[in-house]
Amino acid sequence: MKKVLVLAETRDGQLRNVSLEALAAAQVLAEGGEVVAALFGPDSGAHAATLGHHGAGTVYVADHAALAQYTPDAYVQALKQLIDHVSPDAVVLGHTAIGRDVAPRVAARLGYGLISDVTALEPGPVFTRPIYAGKAFQKRKFSDGMIMITIRPNNIPAAAADTGKTATVVPFDVEIKDLRSIVKEVVRKTSGKVDLSEAKIIVSGGRGVKSADGFKPLYELAEVLGAAVGASRGACDADYCDYSMQIGQTGKVVTPDLYIACGISGAIQHLAGMSNSKVIVAINKDPEAPIFQVADYGIVGDLFEVVPLLTAEFKKVLV
Template sequence: MKKVLVLAEVRDGQLRNVSLEALTAAQALAEGGEIVAGVFGADAATHAVTLGQHGASTVYTADHTALAQYTPDAYVQALTQLIELASPDAVVLGHTAIGRDIAPRVAARLGFGLVSDVTGVEAGPVFIRPIYAGKATQTRKFVDGTTFITIRPNNIAIGAADPSKTAVVVPVELEIKDLRTIVKEVVRKTSGKVDLSEAKVVISGGRGVKSADGFQPLYDLAEVLGAAVGASRGACDADYCDYSMQIGQTGKVVTPDLYIACGISGAIQHLAGMSSSKVIVAINKDPEAPIFQVADYGIVGDLFEVLPLLTAEFKKVLV
């Protein structure tokens, strides 16, 4: 039996879904042992109930002014001290912007092993992760030492909450010093109301949208489906949208239940960011577009004609 520490991530006061996925992965790693969680920020204690219902027996909370916004210096110090306090056999984080940044820093500092971008955990434990832009999968296992894992969002099913379970809240005092950076203001550029990396439905546009205004039909459909809107690099390079919306090898990696590609040809760099989606629907005027080779369903047609029809039909069913 092992002790597993999960660093829960909070955005805009809300606990991110990937933190609950990390708790599910932690149960496989713990092998019947103890699961503890850590949360940073002023409202950290408010998430203890949810974390407890999903398997954490103890929740360490750290309220420090330097942790109000993410900075590598502050979070590296905080997580290092938390690990020294909890003495876990494994540490699990989400493979988010924060997780990708902090995990290798702390793992290197403490001499831990690290497996990143994990999409599955099997008995052993054995970790499954995609390689070669998603064309193949790799299985990895640690023979000895502390394990550091980052979990790709939307790949590990969240376990059912157990209302009978509660977590012990332990406030901890952390020493944060010698910071090289201080966040004075956060200006967000988002793709919509839904977090792109955790969205269950993603509607993405490419050069075929033709302009910034061409994204409006995508937003209309997204509003009906409760979806996030993304883009190919081509659309971003053409200045149709912000790069925060980019999906692909040099952008975000998404794994939604439904991915609708609109006016996207299907370059390998884009496929690397969305090919693991459970269901892919492609809309393109070119019947020879490479995107159709990976799509489960394809519509050969003008997206400006197809999307309004889809939106109208979905409104009849969902609204």
């Protein structure tokens, strides 16, 4: 019987879906044992019930004021203290900006191994993760000691909510000191109403959009589909959009159910960030564009003609 700790994340007061996916991974690792979760920050305890519905038996809430906004020092101190208190056999985090930052810091301080960017796990436990910009996958496992992993969003399905399950909420006092940085204000530029890293559908534009105004048809299509809007590095470098929208090896790595690439040639750096999407639709005037080699469906044509037609057809079905 094992005990597994999950660090749940919130954003703008909402529980991130990757936290529920992390609970599903934790249940596999626990092998029938205990799954506990942690929430950091004031008012975060409001999400304890949801974590309980998805498998957490105990939820530790650290509402220290220093955890209101993410800072590496504060989160590392809080997580390390919680691990010392709980003594878990495994720790699971989302492979998000926070998870990628916190996990290696804590692992280094505690002398643990870390397997990051996990896309699947099986009994053993054996963890699958992509390598070489998504061209291959490797299976890894720990020889001994505590397990620490980060999981890629949208790869491990979250368990269905069971409202009959409840979690025991335990306030956890942490000592935060010697902070080297303090967040006074967060100015966030986003790709739209939907979180790009967790979006089920993404409409993405490349240099083929030609200008910032060229993204307007993509936003219209995204609005109909309830999708997020992303971009290639080429579009960002050309100042067509903000870098917060960048998908690729040096941007966000996404795994949506549907990825619609508009005017994106398909450079390897971009493919590294989206090639594991479940269904890829490519729209490009160049029939030889590399994006068609990974696409499930390809449309050879002008995106400014094709995208409005798609929007009109989806409106008939969805609106």
